[in-house]
């Protein structure tokens with residue numbers, strides 16, 4: 001069960017970039033893969049998403065997010081799953097947010113390719129998907145945000161078996 005990165009929150013001023021790339025409506029089921037304190041999930045709910053699910057492997061993160069949901073009286077409207085994103089069924093998602101590391105995204109790509117329904121929007125902070133052409137890229141806060149829509153267009157360098165270099169614990173420092 002690889003832990004791809006520690007909790008490093010998306011800065012508050014960059015949260016909206018996810019929603020600029022993938023506007024959320026009352027028809028959307030939003031997943032955040034590695035949901036941390038739940039900030040993207042709470043914002044998705046505020047924006048009117050039908051269902052919001054955060055998944056995180058770190059029990060402290062999950063507890064923090066669940067406590068925050070309870071305090072805000074939102075615990076019936078959002079759910080936070082403790083577990084590895086690779087082991088969760090993502091098929092109901094219409095919008096997926098990801099802020100992990102490159103190797104985590106390499107692990108996730110086959111899952112995205114087989115599990116997600118056509119038209120699912122994936123927004124990834126900082127890292128791109130090897131071999132997929134983004135539909136749109138935004139630069140904000142000195143980092144890039146990538147939008148993909150399934151099924152994505154493949155780039156000429158698409159590697160059917162991208163190397164997965166993540167070890168049991170991959171730490172990445174974000175200044």
Ligand SMILES: C[S@@+](CC[C@H](N)C(=O)[O-])C[C@H]1O[C@@H](n2cnc3c(N)ncnc32)[C@H](O)[C@@H]1O
Nearest residue numbers: 003004007008009010034036056057058084085
């Ligand atoms: C960079 S933080 C992003 C947090 C949040 N999405 C945000 O943007 O503020 C990455 C999160 O992913 C979680 N994580 C790392 N590997 C994971 C895995 N294999 N499955 C689920 N969560 C994971 C970490 O515990 C951490 O909370």
